[in-house]
Amino acid sequence: MRARxxxxxxxxxxxxxxxxxxxxAKRRFRGGIIALSALTLLLAACGSQPPAPEQxxxxxxxxxxxxxxxxxxxxxxxxxxxxxxxxxxxLKDPRSPLSKRSVYFDYDSYVVKDEFQALLxxxxxxxxxxxxxxMLIQGNADERGSREYNLALGQKRADAVKKALxxxxxxxxxxxxxxxxxxxxxCTDASDECWAKNRRGDxxxxxxx
Amino acid sequence: MRLHRLFLGCAAALALCSASSHAQLTVxxxxxxxxxxxxxxxxxxxxxxxxxxxxxxxxxxxERSGLFRLIDAAGPLADxxxxxxxxxxxxxxxxxxxxxxxxxxxxxxxxxxxLSDVPKQAALGSAAYLHTGAQLRxxxxxIADFIYEKLTGEPGVFxxxxxxxxxxxxxxxxxxxxxxxxxxxxxxxxxxxIISPAWSPDGGKLxxxxxxxxxxxxxxHDLASGRRHVAANFKGSNSAPAWSPTGKQLAVVxxxxxxxxxxxxxxxxxxxxxxxxxxxxxxxxxxxxxxxxIYFTSDRGGSPQIYRIxxxxxxxxxxxxxxxxxxxxxxxxxxxxxxxxxxxxNGGRFQLALMDLATKQTQILTDSAxxxxxxxxxxxxxxxYATEIGGRGVLAAVSSDGRxxxxxxxxxxxxxxxxxxxxxx
Numbered sequence: 001m002r003a004r005x006x007x008x009x010x011x012x013x014x015x016x017x018x019x020x021x022x023x024x025a026k027r028r029f030r031g032g033i034i035a036l037s038a039l040t041l042l043l044a045a046c047g048s049q050p051p052a053p054e055q056x057x058x059x060x061x062x063x064x065x066x067x068x069x070x071x072x073x074x075x076x077x078x079x080x081x082x083x084x085x086x087x088x089x090x091l092k093d094p095r096s097p098l099s100k101r102s103v104y105f106d107y108d109s110y111v112v113k114d115e116f117q118a119l120l121x122x123x124x125x126x127x128x129x130x131x132x133x134x135m136l137i138q139g140n141a142d143e144r145g146s147r148e149y150n151l152a153l154g155q156k157r158a159d160a161v162k163k164a165l166x167x168x169x170x171x172x173x174x175x176x177x178x179x180x181x182x183x184x185x186x187c188t189d190a191s192d193e194c195w196a197k198n199r200r201g202d203x204x205x206x207x208x209x
Numbered sequence: 210m211r212l213h214r215l216f217l218g219c220a221a222a223l224a225l226c227s228a229s230s231h232a233q234l235t236v237x238x239x240x241x242x243x244x245x246x247x248x249x250x251x252x253x254x255x256x257x258x259x260x261x262x263x264x265x266x267x268x269x270x271x272e273r274s275g276l277f278r279l280i281d282a283a284g285p286l287a288d289x290x291x292x293x294x295x296x297x298x299x300x301x302x303x304x305x306x307x308x309x310x311x312x313x314x315x316x317x318x319x320x321x322x323x324l325s326d327v328p329k330q331a332a333l334g335s336a337a338y339l340h341t342g343a344q345l346r347x348x349x350x351x352i353a354d355f356i357y358e359k360l361t362g363e364p365g366v367f368x369x370x371x372x373x374x375x376x377x378x379x380x381x382x383x384x385x386x387x388x389x390x391x392x393x394x395x396x397x398x399x400x401x402x403i404i405s406p407a408w409s410p411d412g413g414k415l416x417x418x419x420x421x422x423x424x425x426x427x428x429x430h431d432l433a434s435g436r437r438h439v440a441a442n443f444k445g446s447n448s449a450p451a452w453s454p455t456g457k458q459l460a461v462v463x464x465x466x467x468x469x470x471x472x473x474x475x476x477x478x479x480x481x482x483x484x485x486x487x488x489x490x491x492x493x494x495x496x497x498x499x500x501x502x503i504y505f506t507s508d509r510g511g512s513p514q515i516y517r518i519x520x521x522x523x524x525x526x527x528x529x530x531x532x533x534x535x536x537x538x539x540x541x542x543x544x545x546x547x548x549x550x551x552x553x554x555n556g557g558r559f560q561l562a563l564m565d566l567a568t569k570q571t572q573i574l575t576d577s578a579x580x581x582x583x584x585x586x587x588x589x590x591x592x593x594y595a596t597e598i599g600g601r602g603v604l605a606a607v608s609s610d611g612r613x614x615x616x617x618x619x620x621x622x623x624x625x626x627x628x629x630x631x632x633x634x
Contacts, residue, residue, distance in 0.1 A: 108512075145559055146538040146552060146581060147404050147626070148449045149506055149513055151418075151425060152462065152469035152490040155446045159468060177464070178424040179446040183402035190600070209423060 085122070086129035091205055097122040103161050105199040107142070110156035112164050120161070123203055124168030127175075135170075136209040137161045137177040138202045140184060142195035151181030161201040233619065234373075234390030234604070236273060240614030245278040246360060249302040249327075251286030255310030259318065259345065260285070263310065266349030270367040270389065271356065274590075275613025282307075288323040294330045302327050306356055317341050322352050324359050333359050346391060366586045370630040371593065372396070372406040372415055373604060376623040383417060385432065388586075388629070390617055396430060405449055408630045409456045409476075415628075416440060416450035416459055416476075427461055429476055440478045451494045451503075452476075460484070460494035460503055471505060485518055485527060496520075497542045504530065504540035504549065515540045515551055531564070533571065539582060542566075543589045548609070550583040550592050561594050563609060574611045582625070587632040591615075595625045 090096040103116045112120070127133060139158030141150035158177035166172060187194035250268050253260040271277040280300050286292055286307030297305050308322035323335040336355045340348045350367040357365030366388055375382045381403045386393035397403060401420035408415060415430045425446045430437035441447040445464030452459060459476055462469045469492050471485040485491055487509040494505045502517045507527065509516070512535040516527040531537035536554035543550065546566075553562040553571075558578040564571045579597040586593065586606075591613065593606045598616070602623035606615040618624060 144579075145536065145554065146493065146506070148462070148493045149490070149538045151404075151446060151448050152492040155464045155469050156490060159464070176444060179448075179464070179469075180402075180420065181404075181425075183404070183420060 086126055088130070088133075090126070098126055101203045103157075103201045103203075104196065105157050105201070107195070107199065108153070110153065110160050112160050117164075120164045121168060124165050124170050127165065127170045128168075131171065131174070132206075134174050134176070134206045135165070136204045137175065138184075138204065138209075139177065139179040140186070140198055140200050140202070141179075141182045142198040143182045143185065143190070144195070147181055147183075151179050151183075154179030154181045157199070157201045161203065233393045234386055234617045234624070235619075236390050237616045237618075238273060238275065238614070239616055240607075240612060241275040242608065242610075242612050245276060247278045247280050247301050247303050248356070248360070249280040249282035249297055249300065249305040250356075251282035251284065251292075251305065251307045253308035253310055253320070253322070254285055254287040254290075256312075259310050259342075260308075262345055263308075263320065263349045263352070266346055266389075267306070267353045267356070270350060270353035270365075273389065273615060274357065274365075275608060275615075276357075276361060288321040288335060292325050292327070294325075294327055297327045304333065304356075304360060306352075308352070313339065318345075318348075320348055320352070322355065324356055346387070350387065350389075363588050363590065364632055366588050366590070366629075366632065368633055369587060370412070371584075372408065372626075372628045372630065373595075373624055374403050374406070374626040375619055376402075376602070376625065377621070383415070385415075396432060396435075404626055406626060406628045407450050407452055408628055409452050410454060410631055411456055412631045412633055414476075416452065418448045418450065427459070429459070429478075438478065440476065441472075441474055441481075443481075449492050449494060451496060453496050454498060454500045460496065462492045462494065471503070484520075493539050495540055495542060498544055498546045502542075504542060506538045506540065512536060513538050515549070530566075531571075537562075541583050541585060541592075543585050543609070544587055545589055550585060552580055552583065561592065561607065563592070572611065574607045574609075575605070577605070580605075582627060584627050584629045586629050593617075593627045593629050595627055 084090065085096055091098045093099055097119055100119055103112060127135060137158040139154030141153045158179055162175045162177040165175060185198045187197040248271065250264055252264050268279055272279055280302040282305060287309045288307055290307065292305045292307060304324060305327055306322055306324045308320060310318050310320045313319050317339055319337065319339050321337045324333040325331065326333050338348050338351060353367040354365030369388045370385055371388055372383065372385050375384055379400060381399050382395045383397040383403045383406060384393045385396055396415065399419060399421050404418045406415050406417040413432060415432060416427060418425045418427055425448045426439060427441040427447045427450045428437050429440045440450065440459055441461045441463060443463050443465035447461060447463055449462040450459045457476055458473050460471060460473050463472050469490050470483060471491045471494050472481050472483050474481050487507055489508040491505055491507045494503050496503055501520060503520055504515060504517045506513050507516050510529065514529060515531040515537050516529050518527045519525055534553055534555065537551055539552045541550040549564045549566055551562055552559050559580050560573050560577065561575045561580045561583055562571050562573050577596045581595045583592050583594040589609060591606045591608050593604060595602060596605050602625045604617040604624050604627045
């Protein structure tokens with residue numbers, strides 16, 4: 001793949017810098033698409049966040065400032081890794097779903113809602129790709145009712161997140177679920193809005209707990 | 210010698226006042242019993258500093274109980290003098306206590322007290338205490354206990370202690386104080402939450418849950434030495450410690466095998482045995498005083514309710530105890546085992562409830578909305594609990610008939626997780 005990239009690039013930087021359409025020869029254009037598609041495939045193979053649809057010039061263009069350099073320098077793989085969704089950096093990258101760490105629950109409930117399946121899938125894939133990483137799942141509850149019952153409720157929520165990740169193939173020894181009950185509220189007002197933010201499971205990775 | 214005595218008197222008076230200089234619990238009486246017994250506590254004979262301090266603590270104790278109405282005795286009365294019965298009868302007193310405080314050879318005090326029945330003009334009993342100046346408050350509580358027991362037939366709880374947690378900004382303190390809120394001392398201070406303190410039956414230890422390891426871990430803390438050990442620290446959460454009546458075991462809630470489930474461990478943390486199992490939540494275990502049952506909260510029926518299991522027949526089914534409403538939690542059997550205090554949710558309000566275990570009749574004891582963590586006084590007369598007033602955590606106490614009410618608060622801090630200690634003998 002790299003050979004192909006380098007064969008197309010020497011001496012033709014203008015080719016990529018030129019605006020799309022107009023004076024660009026069809027053959028060269030196809031070559032560019034192949035190179036970019038290869039890049040896209042590489043990203044997709046790593047389980048990336050949806051890149052722009054293939055063959056969509058507009059989408060490709062909006063994501064290509066990095067690709068220009070890929071084509072002009074032989075250290076392309078280094079650049080590619082900054083987009084690797086299974087890298088540790090992706091955990092804090094706001095573009096990555098992995099930067100989202102909370103699963104929210106209904107009142108008195110410990111059922112993981114469907115809307116969090118995609119998030120859990122992303123974290124499950126990350127944990128499978130990084131078998132040395134461990135995750136601590138902290139379950140939380142809103143302040144209403146018994147502290148100890150809320151501690152148990154938080155545990156159930158953390159367990160539900162753990163179970164969902166295990167079903168996605170994550171090894172049990174990578175996961176620990178604990179509860180903080182109602183003791184660590186994210187929001188301290190006595191309101192429905194605030195309580196909703198406190199009924200959650202937080203996913204923390206090695207080095208974060 | 211005179212100077213020496215004066216110094217001791219001052220020291221005693223200082224000891225009485227010193228505790229009020231920092232954040233201590235203040236008790237406010239917000240309701241009283243319907244038929245309060247009129248009683249006169251005369252000033253005792255002896256050094257004024259000492260006797261006045263002593264009598265004022267005795268009076269405050271009796272008044273706070275809500276069972277007595279204090280009558281002015283109009284003048285001091287020694288334990289060996291005949292009370293002015295006619296005058297006291299006219300004032301409406303049914304009982305009168307008098308006493309004397311003298312200094313003994315080693316500089317300690319000897320306090321003697323006598324209680325008399327006014328209408329019968331007869332002595333009800335007398336008692337004597339040897340104590341230092343620093344033990345003045347403790348002596349006054351003992352005198353109040355003596356009077357209380359003579360007049361009600363039940364042991365008094367003025368000499369007991371309470372544990373609670375104070376939360377101020379970024380700081381949690383597990384405190385131990387006298388039942389009247391005085392002499393508070395911190396057993397543990399932490400940046401992380403502390404919950405669920407539970408007294409050992411002998412009053413020497415506290416089990417509690419601390420989050421200092423970033424997750425709930427159960428500790429047992431010896432109060433006299435300040436030493437403690439981990440009683441349960443397994444994978445997952447460890448919480449809700451409850452002492453067996455013998456003090457040899459703890460019931461705890463562990464999530465090590467998935468979900469929060471009930472286990473029993475030896476107080477040193479050895480010998481973990483699971484005692485119940487459900488696919489949902491089982492928590493808040495509490496032994497009945499006779500050791501026959503463990504009451505607990507479970508959502509096995511779909512909503513949190515109170516159940517009990519017999520300790521003698523391991524593996525036997527759990528028996529459901531509460532049926533009304535969709536949220537009944539935190540069971541606390543009374544010291545006589547005849548009733549059960551718990552928290553019930555009524556239309557979004559969490560209130561302290563009391564069930565007669567024989568008839569299953571339940572009475573709501575409070576009109577507040579955020580009640581938590583009830584704890585019986587060791588004589589069963591009052592129930593201490595946490596609630597919220599004006600957005601701030603306070604402790605409150607209510608008599609088991611719902612009539613007598615007290616509020617215990619600390620200025621500018623949240624108070625929660627009360628646990629009333631056992632009787633000291």
